[in-house]
Amino acid sequence: MPEKIPQKIKSLRKKTEKIEKEAWLLIEDAKTLEELDKVRVGFLGRNGTLTQLLKTIPQLALKYRPEAGRLANALKRKLEENLREKIDALHKEKEEKGLEIDITMPGCAQELGSTHPISQTMAEISRIFKNLGFKVVDGPEVETEYHNFTALNIPEGHPSRETFHTFYLDDGTLLRSQTSPVQIRVMQKEKPPLRIIAPGKVYRPDATDASHSFMFHQVEGLAVDKKINLADLKGALTVFVREMFGKKTKMRFRPHFFPFTEPSAEVDISCIICGGSGCRVCSFKGWLEILGAGIVDPNVFKAVKYDPESWSGYAFGMGVERIAMLKYGITDIRMFFENDVRFLRQF
Ligand SMILES: [Zn+2]
Numbered sequence: 095m096p097e098k099i100p101q102k103i104k105s106l107r108k109k110t111e112k113i114e115k116e117a118w119l120l121i122e123d124a125k126t127l128e129e130l131d132k133v134r135v136g137f138l139g140r141n142g143t144l145t146q147l148l149k150t151i152p153q154l155a156l157k158y159r160p161e162a163g164r165l166a167n168a169l170k171r172k173l174e175e176n177l178r179e180k181i182d183a184l185h186k187e188k189e190e191k192g193l194e195i196d197i198t199m200p201g202c203a204q205e206l207g208s209t210h211p212i213s214q215t216m217a218e219i220s221r222i223f224k225n226l227g228f229k230v231v232d233g234p235e236v237e238t239e240y241h242n243f244t245a246l247n248i249p250e251g252h253p254s255r256e257t258f259h260t261f262y263l264d265d266g267t268l269l270r271s272q273t274s275p276v277q278i279r280v281m282q283k284e285k286p287p288l289r290i291i292a293p294g295k296v297y298r299p300d301a302t303d304a305s306h307s308f309m310f311h312q313v314e315g316l317a318v319d320k321k322i323n324l325a326d327l328k329g330a331l332t333v334f335v336r337e338m339f340g341k342k343t344k345m346r347f348r349p350h351f352f353p354f355t356e357p358s359a360e361v362d363i364s365c366i367i368c369g370g371s372g373c374r375v376c377s378f379k380g381w382l383e384i385l386g387a388g389i390v391d392p393n394v395f396k397a398v399k400y401d402p403e404s405w406s407g408y409a410f411g412m413g414v415e416r417i418a419m420l421k422y423g424i425t426d427i428r429m430f431f432e433n434d435v436r437f438l439r440q441f
Contacts (some may be wrong), residue, residue, distance in 0.1 A: 102158050103165075106147075110169045113143055117173050121180050130184065134177055144170060170306040194373060211441040212311055212430055215418040217292040219313050222337045225413040226317065226330055228289040233276035235295055236267050241275035241394065246354040260298050263276035269297035274354060274411060281398035282318070286405050292413070304426045311414035318390070318400070318407035324357070327387055327408035335363050340422065346381065355388025355409055366420060385412035405438070 117137050126129035137144045144166070209217070216402040220230050243255050253259065254271065276292035291313040300306040317326065328347070335343045343366065343423045347359035365376035372378035387410035392402035415427050422441075424430075425441050430436050 101420060102154060102156065103161050106162050106165055109348065110165050113137065114172060115149070116143075118176060121176050122386060123152040124180060124184075127184050130177065130180055134331075137173055138170070139275070142336060144173065170218055182423060193334060208438065208441055209439065210430075211418050212414055213415050214441060215310060215421065217311065218338065219334075219412075219414070219417070220291060220293060222334050223291045224316065226289070226333060228291045228317075231280055231290045231292050231362065232294065233270075233273070233279050233292055235270055236263065237270040237275050238267055241278050242270050242272070245278040245395070246274050247351045247391050247393040252353065256425075258299060260300055270297050272296055272411065273312040274409070276314055276411060277316045277394070278398060279394075281318070281400060286407075287317075287401060289317045289319075291315045295422075302428060304428065307415070307427050307431065309431075310427070313412050315410045316390070316407060317409075318405055320405065322389075322408055324389060324408070327389070327410070330350065330408075331361060331385075331387065331410065338417065339366050340362060342369070346389075350386065350388075352386055352388055354391050354394050355390045358388035361385045361387055361410070367423075384408055384417060384420070387411075 095132055117133065117323040120133045120136070121130065126135055136142055139145065148166050148170070151159055151166060224230065234385040238409055239255070241254070242260075245252075253313045260271045263269070273292045273294050273296060276290075276294070280288065280290050280292075294311065295309055296312050297309050300308055302308060315330075317330070324347075328345075335345050342364075344364035346362050348362060350358045352358040360383055361434060362381040364370040365373060365380050365382050367373050369381065372380050378381050387408065389406040390409050393400040395405060395407075415430060418424065418430070419427065
């Protein structure tokens, strides 16, 4: 005679079967881990259907409790197992798809960049001199002592060759401390006449402050031709300063010394802030120094095997940061290199 199943247990079994069926369908239907977690909470969460059922067991008569507990716990294990399998399946599916793409997410806006103020200034300098017949050339940033110093008539023992003025590399080369070695490289390769400018980075072991940086930019200029003189230099630079800083800008030469030019001059422009009457920017002098220039020293021509009797030339070099700071009224050189988009966005 088959054992008589009590009514209480019969109804409990029915309930667990119903829950199992419901849960199985919902687990199968879940498309994402989030959906699946909602299913889990619906059955096994604090107020979940199965949790509620388990809570009724202690209210049953003592003799029914073991069987009721066995049924409910078997269902709980079964549900947890189904959930785990589905989680694995969803993870696997995600991996197979590669990146999960949610097309409802807002897109990443691409911000349009702008040309860096230093690049803009170099482009403007290049444009002006190209109109005067100059060719833009490039040279290496790692240089030999010969190109950076010796060929430019800077003798051994000159202070600029000291280690605290130049970055030397282990193999005896150096990071160029000026763009002037490009003059030498071009003259070694090409026959005169020539007109070149060489924009680029230079390096000096200077402590960084508002007006110094261990890396900055220069533009070197060189013209070699028959009978070139100071008036030609002055003419080219006058065109440059007027185009760069405005038609009313005045220019003056102050005698100076550079090893690679003779005579040499430092070139000032009338202060672009006060127009020459004196202000804080020009230290109340009315003039701003913007570059160095001069007539090419015959020793430089000899180093590149140009005949100083037949050829003459002028050279100049300017700091791009200085020109940009004056043009745009920037007071701290570090702003160019900090990559602060609030600054860069203004150009
Ligand atoms: Zn001034």
